Amino acid sequence: MDNTLRSEDVFIQIRDKLQKDGIKLWLPPYFEEKTGASNKDIEALSQSYSKTLNIDYDLCFRAVSELLTNAVEKLKQRDRFKESGYATVKVKILNDGVPKLITKEILLSMTGDDFRALIAEESSLQMHRFKLICNGTIIKEDIPLSQQGVKNGNQFLCLVLNQSVTVMQEQEQQQKDIEATKADTSLLAADNSYMHLEDQHGNVIQIPAHEKQALMVAIALHEKGRSALKREDYARALVFFLDADRGFSQCNSQILQTVDNYALLDLDIAWCYLCLQSFVQLPEAYQRLKRCEEMFHKSYGQNLERLIALKGSSSNESALFMRLHLMQAIVLYHQNKRPEALALLEKCQGELAPLKVDEGSLMALVELGFSEAEGRIGLRATNGDVNQAANYINENRNKRIEARKKALAEKILLNEKKKLGRCVDGKQYVDPRFLNMLVNMGYPKETARRALQHTNNVISDSIQYIQEHPEPGSSNTKSQEFLSLLEDLIPELTAAGFDTKMARLALRKNNGDIMKAAEELLQCNGIIEGIEDYLSDFELEGLKENLESAKKKEEAWSRLSQDISMVDDDHLDLSLEKEEEFLNQYLSLLMQ
Structure with missing residues (x-):
């Protein structure tokens, strides 16, 4: 057993006994201002406590003497502070x-x-x-x-x-990681193609832009810390976690109630304090664990009933609760609430047993192509059944894929609507689906768009509007139709990896011939030469800014993604080996 823990165990018991007995070591008979400490009285007290607490006399005497010295020194320090x-x-x-x-x-x-x-x-x-x-x-x-x-x-x-x-x-330069992470995340937070918030099924969570930025920065810092935590670099992890904590505290409290990230952060901070053996932070750790438990119960249900209804299993989140209960027990131990601590540690023993993952089963899933994190999560969710675990992982993958496809489709639809413009009521955009219906009926695309715009997306009224409002002029119509044709062809080039602006320019330069446009883009590595002839100075400047912005975003994402796990539910992937080690340590202290 760690000698530090053994020594701390003696101090905890004696400090608590002194408080309960109302003994003040800095006062007579144990200490006199003129004569100093009374060895006779200290020895007698140590002898008494040795019998009462069943602790070796020498350990008792050493602890009492040190506590007396510390108490007297604190009084001197207090007086010195008042005076100087x-x-x-x-x-x-x-x-x-x-x-x-x-x-x-x-x-x-x-x-x-x-x-x-x-x-x-x-x-x-x-x-x-x-x-x-x-x-x-x-x-x-x-x-x-x-x-x-x-x-x-x-x-x-x-x-x-x-x-x-x-x-x-x-x-040396990376010591500015925290500020760099904040800057990178702030840059990417407004761009859903890089970062967006999801629930546990992959559905996008919609929140105001300024709230999203603050929340995303906090989550990114948390992820950076979790990456360090996995490497057991607790000092570095704690630095990121505390900065993430500051970021979460700036978010709207109602938003924090909808996600469990803040509760997980409290748990991670308390875990770092424990792994760093920083007992002086226990009062803070106690408050964090209390808040974490409250938020877990709010998110998952008092008996995890919401979680079971949602996922069909609570095994993986039970690993989080096991860690929570373990740390609560350790806090109780350091408060010298030994019976309560022992009862909670024994509860942790019972929680740990079904959460252990068989190494052979885990390797079997890895051989099937799943990651270790997915394998652990799948096995815990299915009570260790390899076949069911594989099905569980695939089902969850498919759910998230479908949710993300749906979110992407909604995003594409919204972008299409924005391109088509707002209707005259100012409340809605022209609906692309209605536009396609009119085009399939034989109406020119721009004519149909304008009709829907003026009739607020009412199909019957749009047809009547087209009949009552013939085209204003052939040249204008052809121009609009040509631009519309270009917009339809652009996705085919962007799907091949070309920049949207460059694709549009290539099509315009080649009069809508997609084969020639693609050939030119390939020959010039995606950058169109002589674009000045096709763009105004204002458009050219805007293009340069967009390209520079895209480059900065790619660089920011490259830096951030190094420490952000791409495994869904990665926060649930706890090996519980360190937890078991602490559990056994503290059980041995309480049962000796």
Whole structure:
């Protein structure tokens, strides 16, 4: 068992016993201002607690003595802060090996950057390689500590991001990942061809554009953190998670109620604290776990009944609940609520057993072409049956494909409507389906479009409108029909991978001959030469801006997609190996 946990176990029990007994170690008979600590009384108290708590006497004496020293030192620090304004803070540095705890006396008026410089000097770390966290937030560089909620006696968590010199050199510029992620996501959020929100079936969730951008940025940061979490880089993951938390907090609370991402983020943050053994963050972790449980129950039902009705199974989400209950039990343990903690840990044991996945069955699914994540999710949903798991995965794939096809069809229809223009009522667009009906009846396309526009998509009235309003002139009609023909041919070229603007130009330049247009596009690598002859200066400038914007979006997506999982329900893919390790550790502490 980890010696740190064993030592912490003794401190938890003695600290709680002292509080319940109302014993204040910094007061007589245990401590006198003039004579200091009374070894005789401390020994007697340690002897008593050793028998009562069934803990080795030496461990008791060591814990009581250390608690007394800490209490007296805190009083001195408080008085010093009142007199001089110098606050005493501690910094727990999480680097490779044993965590290092340092104490600093500082003015809270100093900026985060100045404080980081002090820590860098003390720890021989380069400033760009670590982040400081206090009270659940990342310390900002240019703001005084007092304005960031830092108080006398606070403890900071110092997260060292990567120690490898080679990787550090490669990633020196990537320390700005968070801001880059925000910028990339903001750029792509408005373009549904790159990013959109879906429910668990792949159906698109429609929300206002400004809300979507804030939510997408938060989700992207969360995904970046989850990628680090899978690599067990808990320090880096926590940095992304806390920035995602800040992003979610800026979203409309009603929108957050419709997605479970925020609850999953709370769970991930608490999990990082546990894996980093940051017990000082327990009060924050408790609040996050409480909020997570409330949101899970709201989304899935008190007994997962909504989930079962929706998916037919709750096994995969049960893995999330197992992790939640495990961390709740650990928080109870650190609050010295040992019977409650033990009962919840035993419940976790029962939850874990049916969630374990047989390695042979998993490999059988991988051999069938499924990913390990899909295999785990499928096996848990079907109680380990390989054939049923394969069917489950395929069914879910097909559901999402159909939902996405439907969403794409709706998007194409809307784009077509926008191209055709609004009707005179200003409330609707000309309907392409009605337009095709009139064209199939023999009416020219532009004539039919104008008729539908003036009659608000009423077919019978459109026919009457065409009869009562003959074409204004053949040249205008031919021009409109030619442009309409070009628009119909453009999708055939874009489907081959050519840019829409360039496809339109190639068709215009070749008088609508699609074969010649395609040939010219191929010969000039998709870029039409001499386009200045076919476009006004304004159109040319707009084309250049569009091409530059498309290039920026491709680069942004390339950066983002490196850390975004393309596996549906990837958040449910928990191996539960680390959970089982913690479960056994804490059970052994409570059952010794």
